[in-house]
Amino acid sequence: MKKFLIPYCLLCMLCGGINMAYAADEYNQNNGMIVRISEIEVYPEYFDEYLTFAKEVAENSVAKEPGVIAIYPMMKIKNNEQIRILEIYQDDNAYKKHIASEHFKHYKTGTLHMVKSLDLVDMYQISPQAFVKVFKKAEE
């Protein structure tokens, strides 16, 4: 079996290299930021309660955490239980701090039983150079 060891190690190194290249590309496209659309479906019986939690965690996170650039929760007009949250974090470290924060843990544990499905869909920005431009009117 020893004769397979070296090719196996080489393959592992190669795959590791590819993964690193992919990660580097991803971070370049997003200027180091994490950009995500969280797709959430909530059980109808908890709908109103869920909204209170979502609103609270969005506002607290952006107000208290310098690395949280945007947490923008929405619901489909035609199907209110389908929630979409645009989340933008400055970098991986900001995201780790966010999920370790008291307000996030309060939201997460408080809503666990309300959530029917959850899909965290990571995104590349298409216009990374124009990030400031495409939101420039949010302050007006």
Added chain:
Amino acid sequence: MKKFLIPYCLLCMLCGGINMAYAADEYNQNNGMIVRISEIEVYPEYFDEYLTFAKEVAENSVAKEPGVIAIYPMMKIKNNEQIRILEIYQDDNAYKKHIASEHFKHYKTGTLHMVKSLDLVDMYQISPQAFVKVFKKAEE
């Protein structure tokens, strides 16, 4: 048949009233704004070309149109051909101006053959009072 005419008219008036109430509620939730996630799939062979159009129309629209608050195009990291665009317009009038603009018409006609599917998903904001807050760091 005449005996059904009055109840029918009353029913129509009632339904009209419900629709109006729904529309009023919608505009109240979004402070008059139109909030949308456009879900687009592009044909792989036109992918790069599509990105150029999407980037251009996003930047031009936000720069040139006071009523366009955000056009933020993204693509899924795990499936690049799946495009998502967060669009926020000041009001219905701003949206009408946008789709009549030269840059939007250039994008629309230029990409028509590149788009495999298109779904305009209208959204309510969950935290309308905090719109400025949840994007307040976009300028930093």
